[in-house]
Amino acid sequence: MHVTHLSLADFRSYTRAEVPLDPGVTAFVGPNGQGKTNLVEAVGYLATLGSHRVASDAPLVRMGAERAVIRAQVRQGDRQQLVELELNPGRANRARINRSSQVRPRDVLGIVRTVLFAPEDLALVKGDPGERRRFLDELVTARSPRMAGVRSDYERVLKQRNTLLKTAALARRHGGRSMDLSTLDVWDQHLARAGAELLAQRLDLIAALQPLADKAYEQLAPGGGPLALEYKPSAPGEAHGREDLCAQLMAALAEARKQEIERGITLVGPHRDDVVLKLGQLPAKGYASHGESWSYALALRLASYDLLRAEGNEPVLVLDDVFAELDARRRERLAELVAPGEQVLVTAAVDDDVPHVLAGARYTVSGGTVERV
Template sequence: MHVAHLSLTDFRSYSGVELALDPGVTAFVGPNGQGKTNLVEALGYVATQSSHRVATDAPLVRHGATRAVIRSVIIKDDRRALIELELNPGKANRARINRAAVSRARDALGLLRTVLFAPEDLALAKGDPAERRRFMDDLLVARHPRFAAVRADYDRVLKQRNALLRTGLPARSGKRRSARRQDDEAAFAEAGAGDVLSTLEVWDAHLVRHGAELLAARLELVDALRPLVAKAYADLAPASGAAELEYAGLSTGGTTDREELAEHLRSALAEVRRAELERGVTLVGPHRDDLLLRLGELPARGYASHGESWSFALALRLAAYDLLRADGGDPVLILDDVFAELDTQRRRRLAELVATAEQVLITAAVPADVPPELTGARFEVAEGSVTRAS
């Protein structure tokens, strides 16, 4: 799989840009702040319909414009697919595949698969559990796009259930509390939720159904990733301890059976019912779980050095790449200003590990940041223009 063409309209700093791309290695080189990352961010967005840099779409639209458009031509097994995404902050995004409109933008997921390395990846080892949950869920969707709907359904039910729980909190004095409670009650009135206590069991059933599906998929994913992460980490940092993964959350007894997991989740919700009503929030479920990273006996978070944390984050991405590759076809590898963060040894090892990919896209501030093992096409990026070097 590779990207043959990228077109941007009013995306980030670009009013318009057209790029023809080839298989193999392509480097975008130029000073910081000139728009290199914007290019690869756009391709990451086509693959995941989210940005690795911001949580909402609004910053992706060029200042003064009302929408942004990303067009990409993907080649896989000699077949071409044109994907067009229209980003409309505050409204529903739109998608077209081979110029035919699809009912939902997420129907375009799966046509392009990418694995993106970026400085933000350090948060996988050092950051909050939400970063690692997103890593797992994004990889699930990359492998099986139907999980985009599963995740969206779970998030929708969770939001509605939390709002319902908040309406059941004892009345408190103060205008701020009253206003929030009124907003929650209005939201549920629109959804036809009815009385708080009589409706809670209905939302429990929805949460259990979608939560068990998401939980089972994550557990199976971690089992598949575990040996791949261990190998990738050993390749990147052979002198460090062994890298291990553990899914932390609801006690499941080791099962991945959907029905058994649903029963575990249903029982856990019953146990925390009183606490949830007192606090106004859902206390158990996949939204509170974590992926624990360990180096030997110690957790990576808080104990790993900066270099070890970087190696663990890279090992997670390399494992994701190997897993997607095993599913069929190389994903596009994107290395966004990664080599500048690595010492010489890790830089060389990473370059050797990714050199065989069908397509590698690199951003770098200076040519020296691109390892000699990764030679290929080069674009110079400066002052909003992208020029192919001779």
């Protein structure tokens, strides 16, 4: 799978941009702040319905414009599809596939798949649990686009349940009458069902990712491993099947209910879980050096790429200003590993930041213009 044409309207710094793309390597080169990352960010948005740089859509719309449009022509084998997203901050986004307007934004998931390498990846190792949960859930959705609906259901139920708990906590603190919390049982069931589905997918992903990540780390830093990915659920137990996971979550919610009512927040569920990334016998966070942390983050991305490719639809590889962050050895090793990809998009401030093995098309990016060299 590869993108053959990218069109932007009022996206980030671009009033309009038309960028034809070929298979193989394409590098966008230009000084910082000129819009290189905006181009690959748009491709990533089509794949995940989110940005790797910001949490909301508002910064993605050019200042002074009401909406932004990302449009891409995508080829998979002999099949071509045109996918379009209209970003409307404060209102519902819109989507079209092959000019049809009768689709939801999440229906475009799976048409474009990406694996993105970026300086922000260091947060996978050194950052908060939310960074690792996001990594897992985006990869879960790339493997199975229907999981976007499950994630949305879980977030909706979690929000409703938290609202009920917060109201109950405030009433208790201010000496009001005790609330009828019988509806909490219903929300527990909804949360446990959606949570069990998400948790099952995460556990399956961890099992599939583990050997691939260990192999990738050995390729990047020979003799430096082994790696281990250890899932840490907020609902303790050994369950794996969906029904058993649902029962495990229900039991944990029942045990935590008193504390949840006191604090006004849901304390159990996939939104509270973490993944402990181990290097040897120790957690990488707090023990790994800067170089080891970088190698670990890169290994997770390479493992993601290998997993998606093995499952039948090779993703677009995006390397956003990542080579400038690496020493010469890691730079060359990473370049050699990704060079055979069907489509590789690279951003760099100068040509020298792009390893020679990644020869291919070059675009210069400056002042909102994108020109092929």
